[in-house]
Amino acid sequence: MSALHRVLRWMDRVSPAPVAYAHCDIPCGIYDPHHAQLAAHTVIRMIDLIEQIPKPAAGAGPKEWDTYASKVSRHTATKEQHAELAKHEVRILWGDYFKPEHAQQHPELHETVWKVLKLGSKGRQELDRKQGEELLEAINKIAEIFWKTKNVPTVRAKPPYNTNAETVVPKYA
C-alpha cells in the first residue's frame, strides 16, 4: 500500500470520497445460492424416485421392460440435468460473485467449490443418495459463506420438498 493510499484512506474516514465506478458489463449484484441448492435437492429426489420405480416381475415381456427403461431414463435425464445445473450455478458464484477478499476471509471456499464440482459429476454418474446428500451439504456450505459475505444470518431447516434434507436459508426478511 502506498503512502498516498494511506493518506487518502485517512481522508476518506474524515470525509468519504465519491465513488468512481469502473462499471462492469451489467452492474448486476443479483446472485443467490438458492438455485444450486434446489438443483441438489432435485438430484436427491430423482435418486429416490428412480429407486422406487417398480422393477418388472420375473418373466415380464418387452412392453414392461420398455416402460421401466423409459421411466428410469426420464428420471436419470432429470437427475443429470440438475447435477449439471448445480455445478453451473456454483461456478457462477465462484467466478462472478466471490472476490479475493471473500476467499481470504473464508479459506475453505475454493476447496468447497471444487468439492461441489466433483460431487456434481458423481451425482450424474452414480445412483447414490449419500453422494446426493454430500452434494447438497457442500452447496449449503457455499450458501453459508455467501450469506456471511452479505452479513445476512442463516438457519438450517428442512424445506417441504420430500427430500428430507436440510437446506441453508437466509434470514433477511
Next chain:
Amino acid sequence: MFPIARFRVDDRSMEPTLSPGDYVLVNRWSYALHGPVQGDLVVARDPENPTRHVVKRIADVADGSVYLVGDNAALSRDSRTYGAVPRDLLVGRVWSTAKR
C-alpha cells in the same frame, strides 16, 4: 474550484490499471486549455445516471464527445453500450492513482 478531486474506485472494469478500493486524484482543470486525448484515463459523470461517476479510458475523441472503454474490456460496461459520452460529462483527467 479546487482543481484536484479524489475518488474511490469500485468495480472491476478498469483492471489491471485500477481495482476496487484504489483511489484516483482527478485534475478538474485538465481540459481547460486543451481537449481530451485518446488514451486519457478519466472520471466522468455516468451517462446512465448523472448522480454517479465512472472511471474509464478515452478510446476515441469526436466533435463534442468522447468514446469511453474500460481497460478490462471483456467485463466493462461503457460506450459500447451507452454510446459516445458528451464532453461536458467529463470531470477531468486522472492525475494520480493510489493502488490499494
